[in-house]
Amino acid sequence: MNVIEVKDYQEMSKRAAAYILEKVRHSKKLNLGLATGGTPIGTYQNLIEDHNENHTSYKDVTTFNLDEYAGISGDDPNSYRYFMNHQLFNHIDIDKSNTYIPQGDACDLKKECTDYEKLVSDHGGVDLQILGIGSNGHIGFNEPGTSFESNTHIVELAQSTREANARYFSSFEDVPKKAVTMGIATIMKSREILLLISGENKKEALSQFLHNEVTESFPASILRNHPNVTIIADKAALANEKVYI
C-alpha cells in the first residue's frame, strides 16, 4: 500500500488528477471507476482544466460509478448521475453512452444490481477505481456489516451516512433511505485502487483503516488485502499518523 501525503485538498486533487491522467493518456482503452461525494470534486475540476488546456481525450475511456440513490431518476439534481454529468462528463469529450451508473429508479432494482454487476464484468472489469471513504468506513455505499463477498446490491443507508449527505439535499427527510452500490467484492476486483482522503473529519477513519484489523464492521479495511492500492491523503486527514509516515 502506497501512502502519499499531501499538504491539503487542493494538492490532493492535483495529484489524483495527475494519477488518473497518466492512465487516460497511456492506456489504449481504460475502464475507470468513479466516485461521488465532496472528495473527488477537486480532482474532476483538475481533469476538466487539463482537458481545456491540453485536450486530453476521453474517447477511449469507459466509466463505472460506484453507486446511486434508490428511487430517484438521473434528472434529479440529487442523483449521482446528475452529479457526474455536471461535475465531469459535460465538460470533457467522453461519450455519455460509455458512462455507466446504476439506475436508481429502475422498476426492478434487484435486476438492476445483477445487470450492473454483469455490465462491469462484461467490459473486462475496472482498471482503476477512485474511492472516497465515509467516516464510518463505508466505501461506495457499503455500510459497516456488509459482507466482503457482496456484489452490486441494494443497501439501507446508515443514519450517519444520511446525515453526512444531507448537506446536498433541502432537508434530511429528503435523503433517500436506500441506494444501489457496487459490492465489496466488485470493488476488490478492480485492478488498481486510488483512495482519496481529505480533512480533519476523516482522520479517525484513516487511523482505523491503517491500524485496525480487517473487519466487515469497517468496510474500507478490506482494501488492505488488495495488492494495488494508493492512498493520497492530506495533512489534516493524516494528523494522527506521524509515526506511520
Ligand code: GLP
Ligand atoms: C458517499 C458516497 C461515497 C463517498 C462518501 C464520502 O456516501 N457514496 O462514495 O466516498 O460519501 O463522501 P465525501 O467525499 O463527501 O466525504
